[in-house]
Amino acid sequence: MASALPGDLAQYGWSDRVHALVASADRPDLVPARVTRVDRDRCGVITSAGERTASARPLPAVGDWVLLDGDRVAHVLERWSALERQAAGPTTEAQTLAADVDLVLIATGLDRPLRPARVERELVVAWDSGARPVVVLTKADTHPDPDAEADELRSRLVGADVVVTSCTDGRGVGDVRSLIGPSETVVLLGASGVGKSSLANALLGAEVLEVGAVRGSDHKGRHTTVTRNLVPLPGGGVLIDTPGLRGIGVWQADEGLSKTFADIEELAQRCRFGDCEHRSEPGCAVTEAIEEGRLPAARLESWRKLEREAAWMERRRDGRAAAERRREIKVMSRAIRDMPKRY
Ligand SMILES: Nc1nc2c(ncn2[C@@H]2O[C@H](COP(=O)(O)OP(=O)(O)OP(=O)(O)O)[C@@H](O)[C@H]2O)c(=O)[nH]1
Ligand SMILES: [Mg+2]
Ligand SMILES: [Zn+2]
Structure with missing residues (x-):
């Protein structure tokens, strides 16, 4: 595959990494493309020769790199990151909000009361995607002291970058711009x-x-x-x-929790008992950090809630996998029973 291939793809995040993924698929007969939007049963794609639509089953996610066979998605290339949430409804399916992203901007408005627990939840999901998260406090022009608000959030979140922006006076938009590398993909969440x-338009300059x-x-x-749009x-x-x-369900008890709550996990290692539940154990x-004001009690509550939720999701998924195995065994044993006896 010639590295000269990109054409229009150059603007859509084509990189050495993508080049290597395409090369390793070893299908020079297929056309590399990136998914820019997903409709009911078709998706918009960009190729080196411009935009078009393609059919796909199952549908890939916005951001996916794919290989086209005519107007059909024949192959979805391996993802290096995926922003996933627990899908709405009673299923245990993950919904992929965006694939192959490098940076997740967690946006929250300064025109309403801050909800740190929601930001923590979004941080867990963002870290689990494999991309790096940054928190953006938007609408700074509506708040009397946005920097104080940002500092307070920084002290609660420990280690998470917090940027303050306003689309009305342009503040912070350049800071966000400078976080995005030349062939990186950023997704807005919130x-x-x-x-x-509005922030997207400010970055686009139109x-x-x-x-x-x-x-x-x-x-x-x-x-x-x-709809989710890639531009x-x-x-x-x-x-x-x-x-x-409206809400974002955590999907897995993975790195996201440890990264978001690194401070609590570090403290927990110093508890006297290995199975300490941080309630009233000596x-x-x-709890000592909470008493001394070094850890907000609400942050511990938030960690507990998200951990319970993730554990519950994992159990449900395990349960589903076990039920599927039982079903398979039933079908197989029936097939064996009904097999014509040849000897
Ligand atoms: N004062 C002020 N208003 C803003 C700013 N950014 C956005 N708004 C206003 O907030 C409202 C919502 O903005 P959108 O950009 O549509 O918000 P969104 O997050 O994309 O909303 P959804 O598409 O519904 O998820 C609009 O009335 C904007 O004009 C800002 O920096 N300052
Ligand atoms: Mg919008
Ligand atoms: Zn403890």
């Missing part, structure tokens, strides 16, 4: 109305994405963005705007 599409007013009473957005940024990099999420380093 509730409806926090200003994701009104490309639709923006909608929020309700005056409770600052709730109106779900203006309804190239001027000056390099790629951006995925997403519809606002020699508990976690």
Whole structure:
């Protein structure tokens, strides 16, 4: 595969890594492409020769690198990251919000009360994606002291980068821009109305994405963005705007929890008992930190809740896998029973 291939793909995140993935698939008969949007049963793709649509089953996610056979997605290349949440409803399926992203911008609006627990939840999901998260406090122009708010959030989140922006006066937009490498992909995550599409437009330097007013009473957005869209940024990099999420379920008890709550996990190692539950055990380093004001009690609560939720999801998934195995065994033993006896 010639490295000269990109054409239009150059603007869509083509890199040595993608080149290597395409080469290792060893299918020179197929055409490399990136998924820019997903509709009901088709997806929009970009190839070196421009935009088109393709059919696919199952559908890939926005951001996926794929190989096309005519107007069909024949192969989805291995992902290096995937932003996944527990899908809505009673299933145990993960929903992939975006694939092959490098940076997750967790957006939250300064025009409404900060909800650190929600940010922590989004941080867990973002870290689990394999990409690096940064928290963005938007609408700084609506707040009397945005920097104090940012400092408070920084002290709660420990180690997470927090950037303050405003699309009205342009503050912080350059800081966000400088976080995005030339062939990196950034995805915007956050509730409806926090200003994701507005920030996207500020980064794009044009009104490309639709923006909608929020309700005056409770600052709730109106779900203006309804599809996930991948667009190239001027000056390099790629951006995925997403519809606002009401809630985001943690999907796995993986690295995300340890990374988001590294401070608590570190403290927990110093508890006297290895199985300390950090409630009223003697020699508990976690409750001691809370008593001394070094750890907010709400942060411990948030960690507990997310851990329980992740453990519950893992159990449900294990349960489902076990049920599937039982079903398979049943079907197989029936097939064996019904096999014609030849000898
Ligand atoms: N004052 C102020 N208002 C902003 C800022 N950014 C966005 N807004 C307003 O907030 C409202 C929601 O903005 P959107 O960009 O549509 O929000 P969103 O997060 O994309 O919302 P969904 O697409 O529904 O998820 C609009 O009325 C914007 O004009 C800002 O920096 N300052
Ligand atoms: Mg939007
Ligand atoms: Zn303890």
